[in-house]
Amino acid sequence: MLKKTFSFSASKTNCYFDASLAQLGNVVDKERSIFITDQHVYDHHKKHFKGTRFIQIPAGETFKVQSTIDQIIDQLISFGADRKTTIIGVGGGVITDITGYVASVYMRGLPFGFVPTSILGMVDASIGGKNGIDVGNYKNMVGVIRQPGFLFYDVNLLQTLPAEEWVNGFAEVIKHAAIKDATLFRELENGSINSYRKDKKALTDLIRKNVLIKSAVVQKDEFEDSERRLLNFGHTLGHAVENVYSLPHGHAISVGIKAACLISEEMTNFKETSRVTSLLQQYGLPIDIPVDFSKVIEIMRMDKKKTRDIMNYVLLEKLGKAVIKPIPMQQLEKLLYSIARAR
Numbered sequence: 516m517l518k519k520t521f522s523f524s525a526s527k528t529n530c531y532f533d534a535s536l537a538q539l540g541n542v543v544d545k546e547r548s549i550f551i552t553d554q555h556v557y558d559h560h561k562k563h564f565k566g567t568r569f570i571q572i573p574a575g576e577t578f579k580v581q582s583t584i585d586q587i588i589d590q591l592i593s594f595g596a597d598r599k600t601t602i603i604g605v606g607g608g609v610i611t612d613i614t615g616y617v618a619s620v621y622m623r624g625l626p627f628g629f630v631p632t633s634i635l636g637m638v639d640a641s642i643g644g645k646n647g648i649d650v651g652n653y654k655n656m657v658g659v660i661r662q663p664g665f666l667f668y669d670v671n672l673l674q675t676l677p678a679e680e681w682v683n684g685f686a687e688v689i690k691h692a693a694i695k696d697a698t699l700f701r702e703l704e705n706g707s708i709n710s711y712r713k714d715k716k717a718l719t720d721l722i723r724k725n726v727l728i729k730s731a732v733v734q735k736d737e738f739e740d741s742e743r744r745l746l747n748f749g750h751t752l753g754h755a756v757e758n759v760y761s762l763p764h765g766h767a768i769s770v771g772i773k774a775a776c777l778i779s780e781e782m783t784n785f786k787e788t789s790r791v792t793s794l795l796q797q798y799g800l801p802i803d804i805p806v807d808f809s810k811v812i813e814i815m816r817m818d819k820k821k822t823r824d825i826m827n828y829v830l831l832e833k834l835g836k837a838v839i840k841p842i843p844m845q846q847l848e849k850l851l852y853s854i855a856r857a858r
């Protein structure tokens with residue numbers, strides 16, 4: 516087990532890499548902990564919950580809502596959870612978001628940590644302290660920024676993750692490489708989901724590199740004024756596409772990444788779009804979903820990253836180097852329509 520500590524404005528997060536869930540008792544008092552997990556993760560990994568106090572919720576984004584939080588709070592009360600109790604989320608991004616949120620509001624805040632079990636949970640959702648829930652159609656509308664006390668990475672848990680969730684998670688891995696790490700980008704070009712899945716060491720290294728990339732970005736800008744916005748690469752258009760077409764998140768981000776590369780060609784003279792799109796396809800991600808840009812633009816107009824009539828767009832200057840460029844909405848619309856025509 517390899518330990519690395521990240522310091523944030525108000526607290527520290529200990530990360531344990533190359534760990535096995537059986538060793539969790541070495542880093543936290545399991546007797547004083549309450550676990551939160553979802554039904555899928557529980558069904559696949561029952562043995563790890565034996566003899567623990569745990570709360571199980573149904574799986575899926577639909578349950579990342581206040582009524583689930585209310586039920587969890589009722590159960591925490593009946594377990595007698597108090598400020599000495601640690602709440603541990605074992606699951607994908609839905610579980611880590613819910614756990615961080617409920618642990619931050621129950622008795623005004625208990626210690627908490629995560630054992631992420633999906634690729635997306637490991638490389639993205641567990642890191643950075645944003646924990647929240649959805650309200651109606653608004654994703655992550657209510658929440659807090661509060662860092663987990665620990666992140667515990669056991670890549671063996673990924674063996675039961677469904678194939679489509681591997682693909683989803685790799686959209687964020689490719690995003691990290693594209694914005695921050697050209698060497699990682701080349702490594703990904705020489706691999707595949709299958710090669711990582713079969714090679715525990717390569718998978719452990721890959722997860723660790725991605726955790727370091729996101730943690731470094733968050734450390735520089737915990738409350739998202741500047742650097743942290745780079746993580747939105749592919750997400751401006753991606754979120755709009757996800758919204759209109761109800762695609763899996765990774766698929767929508769893939770479409771968004773391609774569009775951001777094409778816009779970069781115009782704005783920053785970026786020259787490697789074809790390498791990025793080939794890599795997305797190599798990891799099972801679509802790049803050519805027919806998109807009605809007029810609908811997508813309508814949603815983008817309401818995007819929170821837009822100030823007045825300017826959209827702050829994350830672009831690539833080259834592989835491994837992202838920049839934020841303010842683009843007037845009118846110009847952006849022209850660019851998007853010309854991308855649509857060129858397809």
Ligand SMILES: NC(=O)c1ccc[n+]([C@@H]2O[C@H](COP(=O)([O-])OP(=O)(O)OC[C@H]3O[C@@H](n4cnc5c(N)ncnc54)[C@H](O)[C@@H]3O)[C@@H](O)[C@H]2O)c1
Nearest residue numbers: 555574607608609610632633635636639640645672675676
């Ligand atoms: N807080 C943040 O900074 C942040 C960042 C990115 C995403 N998110 C959030 O993360 C969520 C998406 O995360 P996700 O893709 O992990 O979704 P998820 O938690 O719904 O997991 C996806 C599916 O995989 C199952 N699963 C997870 N681990 C498994 C395992 N080891 N074996 C078998 N099945 C397993 C889950 O039960 C679920 O059905 C969204 O709600 C998103 O808003 C948060």
Ligand SMILES: [Zn+2]
Nearest residue numbers: 687750764768
């Ligand atoms: Zn994402």
